[in-house]
Amino acid sequence: MTDILKHCTLCPRECGVNRYETRGFCGEGAAVRIARAELHMWEEPCISGSRGAGTVFFSGCDLRCCFCQNYEISHLGKGFEVSTGELCDAFLRLRDMGAHNIDLVNPTHFLPQITEALDRLDGSLGIPVVYNSGGYDKPESLELTRGRISIFLPDLKYLDSGMAARYSGAKDYPERAFAAIHKMFELVGRPVIGGDGLMKSGVIVRHLILPNHRQDSIALIKRLREEFDPGDILVSLMSQYTPIYRAGEFHEIDRRLSTFEYRTVAEVLEQSGFDGYVQQKTSASEEFIPKFYGEKY
Numbered sequence: 001m002t003d004i005l006k007h008c009t010l011c012p013r014e015c016g017v018n019r020y021e022t023r024g025f026c027g028e029g030a031a032v033r034i035a036r037a038e039l040h041m042w043e044e045p046c047i048s049g050s051r052g053a054g055t056v057f058f059s060g061c062d063l064r065c066c067f068c069q070n071y072e073i074s075h076l077g078k079g080f081e082v083s084t085g086e087l088c089d090a091f092l093r094l095r096d097m098g099a100h101n102i103d104l105v106n107p108t109h110f111l112p113q114i115t116e117a118l119d120r121l122d123g124s125l126g127i128p129v130v131y132n133s134g135g136y137d138k139p140e141s142l143e144l145t146r147g148r149i150s151i152f153l154p155d156l157k158y159l160d161s162g163m164a165a166r167y168s169g170a171k172d173y174p175e176r177a178f179a180a181i182h183k184m185f186e187l188v189g190r191p192v193i194g195g196d197g198l199m200k201s202g203v204i205v206r207h208l209i210l211p212n213h214r215q216d217s218i219a220l221i222k223r224l225r226e227e228f229d230p231g232d233i234l235v236s237l238m239s240q241y242t243p244i245y246r247a248g249e250f251h252e253i254d255r256r257l258s259t260f261e262y263r264t265v266a267e268v269l270e271q272s273g274f275d276g277y278v279q280q281k282t283s284a285s286e287e288f289i290p291k292f293y294g295e296k297y
């Protein structure tokens with residue numbers, strides 16, 4: 001499966017490079033690099049539960065979001081190499097610490113290697129695996145997750161391609177992300193929440209409202225509603241935008257969200273009929289950004 005990396009077209013960038021010899025747009029070669037593997041309480045309640053999600057943060061990224069909270073690892077290369085065996089050990093350690101699931105954060109560009117690790121564990125994990133991506137995924141690559149991943153947690157960042165180009169360097173993001181979400185839905189179906197309140201399978205689409213762009217958020221929710229029935233997916237509306245990293249270069253997004261912006265988008269989501277989560281604006285803070293590691297710890 002890792003043969004794909006010899007001419008990498010895993011994500012929509014389709015660099016075509018040999019990742020055993022060099023790195024593509026994502027900044028990563030064939031070796032898996034991670035920057036943190038710990039319990040995490042800040043995902044949606046049905047993912048974090050009472051004990052936490054077992055998050056593994058992968059280094060590199062196929063997007064270049066100027067407001068990325070995890071820019072140290074996604075853009076600046078922080079992280080350390082792990083072998084397939086070490087990745088398996090990290091999953092098992094998190095499971096043994098009580099994690100409700102294994103939460104793969106930004107796994108897109110390491111999908112073949114992650115697949116290999118999951119296959120080595122051969123179902124012995126006993127907890128769901130969550131694919132927590134930026135939404136810039138290819139349906140063909142997502143096919144690799146069939147039978148291995150049961151929960152998808154993709155971002156859906158923009159509907160407007162101009163915004164996608166300006167803030168993430170990916171003009172085709174909107175169409176790519178919608179296609180990816182359709183594939184994710186085809187793979188795992190409607191949400192299943194257990195009696196314990198934890199998600200067992202399904203798709204949660206996350207949308208972060210950006211300042212001065214509430215109209216795009218509203219249009220995005222409406223398009224999502226045109227393409228999915230309310231029971232098909234959950235929607236998680238996030239209002240914790242913090243102008244971080246390079247966001248200051250774009251004056252229109254160089255501030256927090258206003259209560260008016262947040263409320264108007266939340267109302268549209270409520271009217272859409274989608275179930276899900278609306279994060280309170282009060283949780284907007286850099287304190288929620290976890291500590292990342294540049295070497296094994």
Ligand code: SF4
Binds near residue numbers: 008010014016023062
């Ligand atoms: S995963 Fe990385 S190397 Fe492969 S196509 Fe995407 S950006 Fe390029």
